Amino acid sequence: MSAITDLGVKAIRDGFRNGDFSAREVADAFNAAVAAARGLNAFVVETPELALAAAERADEARASGNLKPLSGVPLGIKDLFATKGVQTTASSRILEGFTPTYDSTVSGNLLAAGAGMLGKLNMDEFAMGSSNETSGFGPVISPWRRSDGGNAPLTPGGSSGGSAAAVAARIAPGVTGTDTGGSIRQPAAFVGITGIKPTYGRCSRYGMVAFASSLDQAGPMARDVRDCAIMLEAMAGFDPKDSTSLDLPVPQWEANLSADIRGKRIGIPREYRIEGVPEEIDRVWEQGIAWMRDAGAEIVEVSLPHTRYALPTYYIIAPAEASSNLARYDGVRYGRRKMPGQGGLTEMYEATRAAGFGAEVKRRIMIGTYVLSAGFYDAYFNQAQKVRALIARDFERVWEECDLLLTPTAPSAAFALGEKSNDPIAMYLNDVFAVPASLAGLPAMSVPAGLDKQGLPLGLQIIGRALDEQGVLDAGLAFEQRAGFTARAEAWW
Amino acid sequence: MSVDTATVRHIARLARIAVSDGEVEALLPELNNILGWVEQLQEVDVAGVEPMTAVIPNRQRLRADEVSDGAIREQVLANAPVAEHGFFAVPKVIE
Numbered sequence: 234m235s236a237i238t239d240l241g242v243k244a245i246r247d248g249f250r251n252g253d254f255s256a257r258e259v260a261d262a263f264n265a266a267v268a269a270a271r272g273l274n275a276f277v278v279e280t281p282e283l284a285l286a287a288a289e290r291a292d293e294a295r296a297s298g299n300l301k302p303l304s305g306v307p308l309g310i311k312d313l314f315a316t317k318g319v320q321t322t323a324s325s326r327i328l329e330g331f332t333p334t335y336d337s338t339v340s341g342n343l344l345a346a347g348a349g350m351l352g353k354l355n356m357d358e359f360a361m362g363s364s365n366e367t368s369g370f371g372p373v374i375s376p377w378r379r380s381d382g383g384n385a386p387l388t389p390g391g392s393s394g395g396s397a398a399a400v401a402a403r404i405a406p407g408v409t410g411t412d413t414g415g416s417i418r419q420p421a422a423f424v425g426i427t428g429i430k431p432t433y434g435r436c437s438r439y440g441m442v443a444f445a446s447s448l449d450q451a452g453p454m455a456r457d458v459r460d461c462a463i464m465l466e467a468m469a470g471f472d473p474k475d476s477t478s479l480d481l482p483v484p485q486w487e488a489n490l491s492a493d494i495r496g497k498r499i500g501i502p503r504e505y506r507i508e509g510v511p512e513e514i515d516r517v518w519e520q521g522i523a524w525m526r527d528a529g530a531e532i533v534e535v536s537l538p539h540t541r542y543a544l545p546t547y548y549i550i551a552p553a554e555a556s557s558n559l560a561r562y563d564g565v566r567y568g569r570r571k572m573p574g575q576g577g578l579t580e581m582y583e584a585t586r587a588a589g590f591g592a593e594v595k596r597r598i599m600i601g602t603y604v605l606s607a608g609f610y611d612a613y614f615n616q617a618q619k620v621r622a623l624i625a626r627d628f629e630r631v632w633e634e635c636d637l638l639l640t641p642t643a644p645s646a647a648f649a650l651g652e653k654s655n656d657p658i659a660m661y662l663n664d665v666f667a668v669p670a671s672l673a674g675l676p677a678m679s680v681p682a683g684l685d686k687q688g689l690p691l692g693l694q695i696i697g698r699a700l701d702e703q704g705v706l707d708a709g710l711a712f713e714q715r716a717g718f719t720a721r722a723e724a725w726w
Numbered sequence: 727m728s729v730d731t732a733t734v735r736h737i738a739r740l741a742r743i744a745v746s747d748g749e750v751e752a753l754l755p756e757l758n759n760i761l762g763w764v765e766q767l768q769e770v771d772v773a774g775v776e777p778m779t780a781v782i783p784n785r786q787r788l789r790a791d792e793v794s795d796g797a798i799r800e801q802v803l804a805n806a807p808v809a810e811h812g813f814f815a816v817p818k819v820i821e
Contacts, residue, residue, distance in 0.1 A: 334801040434782050447781065477784060545764040556741060563742070565814050570807035577817050579742070587744035595743055599753065600760055602741040603729070613764070618777030620770050625778060657756060658763055674781030699782055 237262040242306055242407040242460035249291065249305030256291035256305035260284040260349055263307045266404040267351055272726035273402055275395040277312050277370045278320050279352040287349030294347070301347030303467055309405035311396050312353040313360055314340040314451075315440035319350070323442040325358045326369040327589025328568040337440025338472045339409060339451045346467040351405055355395030358591045359559065360416055360444045363663040365394025366654050367593040375424060375647055376402040376722035380688030384725075385649045387689070390420030390663075396454050397424045401722055407455035407464050411441060413448045414547050415643075415667025418679040421454055422642035422692025425681040425720060427709065428454035429461050432699050433674030434479035436465075437472030445554035446477075448547075448671050458680065458709040462486040465702065481700070489703055492711040495529030499708070500635030504540035505666055510644045514691065517682040518641055521693045524715035525639060525708070533635050537627040542620050543669040548661060549604050549617035550672075556601025559594070562586060596657065625673040628696075637708050638696040640666050642679040646689040666694060676702045680709045681718040690720065728758045 237259055240248065249256055264281040284307045291304040315321050315333035322328040336344065344350065357367040365373040365388060375389040376398055389398040393410035397420035400408055410417035412430035421428030429452050436451040443449060453464035466486050472478040501522060506515070526532055564570035564585030573584040590598070604613035631638070644665055653660045670677040676699070679692040695712070697705040729737070731750050734757065738745040745753065799812055808815040 331805050334798075334804055432782060434784060447779070473787070473789065476787065477780075477782075479782065479784065480787075539770070542767060542770055545767050548760065549764055549767070560742075564807055565816055567805035568807070572817070573744075578819050580744075581817055582742040583739075583744035586742055590743065596753070596756060596760075598741050598743065599734075599737045599757060603733075603737050603757070603761070606737070606740065612768070615777050616767050616770075616772065617764075618779065619772035619775040620767055622775050622778035623770065623772065625781060658759060672781070 238266045238403045240406060241456040242463050245306050245406055246303065246463070249295070250300060256288035256295070257285070259305055260288035260307050263351055263405065270402055270404045270726050272374065273376060273398050274371050274373050275355055275398040275402070275404065276309070276352040277322065277324060277355045277395070280319055280350050283319070284349040284351050287344070287347070291347055303343065304347035306347070306406060307349040307351050308343060309351050309354045309396060309399045309408035310340050311393055311409050311411055312356055313411050313442045314409060315442070316340055316350065316353065319353060321353065321442070322369070323359045324356045324368040324370055325589065325591070325594070326569065327562045327586070330569070331567045333440070335440065338437035338474060339441065339468045341440070342470065343409070343467050348467070354393070354399055354408060357392035357394065358594050359442065359555070360392040360411060360413055361555070361593050361597055362391045363415070363419060363660050364388040364650070364653065365391040366650060367591055369591055372650055373398045374650070376726065377424060377647060377689055378722070378725065387647045387649055388423065390423035390647060392416040393420045393454060397421060397426060400424070400426045400454055400456060402726065407453060407460055409451060409468065410454045411449060411451050412671065413445050414551060414671045415664035417452045417454055418667050418677060418692070418694055419643045419663055421679040422681070423647040423690065425690030425718060426454055427457055427461050427678065427680050428452060429465060429678035429702070429705065430671070430676065431465060431469060431702050432479070432676045434477050435469045435702070437470070437475040437478050439472055439474040443558040445551040446558060447554060448551060458706055458713050459487065459490060461678070462490055462706050484703060486703055486706055490710055491707050492528070492714055494708050494711045497530045497637060497704070497708065498533050498635040499525050499530045500533050500535035500631055500638045502535050502537045502540065502631070502638055502640060504537050505640045507644070507665065510641070513685045514641045514644065517691045518693065521639055521682055521712065524712055527715060528711040535631050535634050535638070537631055537669065539620065539623045539627050540669055543624055543672055544661060544665055546617045546620045546624065547668045547672060548600070549613050550621060552597040552601035553605050553614050554601070556598045556605065559598055562589060593657070621672050624669055628673045628675060632698050636698070637704055640694045640696065642666060642692040642694040646685045646687065646691055670696045675699055676705050678705050678709050680712050680716070682716055683718065684720055728761060729754070
């Protein structure tokens with residue numbers, strides 16, 4: 234038998250049920266893998282004792298015939314989710330030491346479904362970044378390296394960089410991610426794994442540290458499409474504690490999963506062909522189109538005319554919401570406080586926030602504060618909200634011509650640490666293909682498509698209608714079967 | 727539109743983030759680059775378009791008007807940097 238850590242979520246769940254191994258063996262194997270991979274800096278907190286405790290409960294449940302959907306499966310949880318009794322910082326120093334007294338709904342749902350927790354995964358600070366370099370706890374190093382013989386450390390993408398690295402390095406079979414403007418999909422593409430952002434409102438935001446509330450959405454990242462379907466089913470569901478939670482039953486995504494997509498119309502948006510994108514991205518895109526055609530789908534060229542405005546729209550709306558959400562970090566109720574030598578309450582706020590926030594977070598809070606300030610609200614924020622409506626309308630119209638969209642996930646393969654960190658706008662461009670679906674609240678998934686000339690993974694994105702996660706997952710499965718992506722990073726850590 | 731150093735200081739003050747002179751100098755071109763880049767939204771014709779506030783149609787729910795929480799003072803204060811006598815404690819604001 235292959236090593237337990239080579240197994241994904243479904244294989245562990247089923248193997249455990251079949252008696253091939255105990256939950257304890259699974260937890261031991263992953264706990265050891267996590268401890269041996271500290272060179273990746275994927276975890277900010279390791280919780281081997283919690284993984285073991287869940288495994289013991291799973292082994293007892295199996296003995297007494299009380300198995301739960303995820304019994305025996307250990308998972309990594311992004312540090313954006315509040316976890317009872319376990320430090321939760323959103324990888325920001327301003328929250329260092331914060332130990333929630335409650336669980337987020339999403340991570341709580343996973344634990345209630347029988348899953349164990351391996352630890353809290355590193356990420357860009359408050360999910361603001363595309364390379365994991367803004368983390369207050371140091372960048373995550375991708376398990377992947379270029380095939381040029383150089384050992385330049387690469388980014389696993391962001392903001393769910395620790396999540397992506399953990400799955401790719403086989404130190405967690407599945408993980409939670411969150412996606413505000415591509416933070417599940419871009420890292421999934423960078424490390425050759427699968428990740429889905431569901432429709433806005435499918436997963437509760439309760440207990441998830443808020444970045445941009447009209448965009449934030451949790452989702453799973455795992456080795457393949459089926460594992461994502463299994464996890465998403467456990468994570469999603471109506472939650473009265475989140476006013477934007479959708480009061481709808483959770484579909485049986487796994488049971489209904491089907492690679493039969495004959496007759497589906499798959500749109501190829503012409504505006505996603507942009508200048509300056511490496512030829513290899515176009516090549517995998519063409520290959521992906523051929524695979525979809527082979528699966529029996531009808532390929533149609535479509536237009537989403539406002540695509541080019543999605544990124545600047547996002548970089549007004551997301552910072553505006555962030556400036557409001559992050560006002561709560563004031564050194565009074567949780568996290569760190571810094572008292573200046575003199576002054577009163579205001580000076581304490583200012584010193585606390587100056588010391589606790591990193592450069593990118595400060596930049597976004599200030600942009601957000603500016604676009605919401607008197608005299609500029611209409612020109613910036615209101616205009617962006619109107620353009621957002623036009624972007625959503627583009628998608629509404631395109632669904633008259635097709636059922637799904639197939640696009641690249643990111644405009645490049647993973648880049649080296651430090652390569653873009655001094656140029657905010659170059660960094661923002663990473664999410665050029667991911668942001669439109671976020672602004673429209675649509676389900677979107679990245680699936681691995683192949684390797685580039687340097688041996689690095691490239692991903693393609695499947696976008697679906699609101700609430701049609703099933704269509705996205707089905708097309709993803711048909712894609713995955715044809716791509717046959719089995720490449721993995723050689724262990725060096 | 728672009729900002730000057732006085733505006734950067736004003737924004738920082740509104741955002742309650744202390745900034746040094748050096749940070750203001752560094753932030754000035756960064757913020758202007760970003761603001762110059764988002765400026766392109768002004769060219770979009772939005773006549774008759776309502777600003778979008780909810781991406782997925784959803785209704786505002788009301789819950790029953792009854793107490794569903796409380797009596798967890800210890801939990802609420804558990805993470806406070808300074809808590810005294812069952813309250814959050816801050817520097818004196820009234821002389």
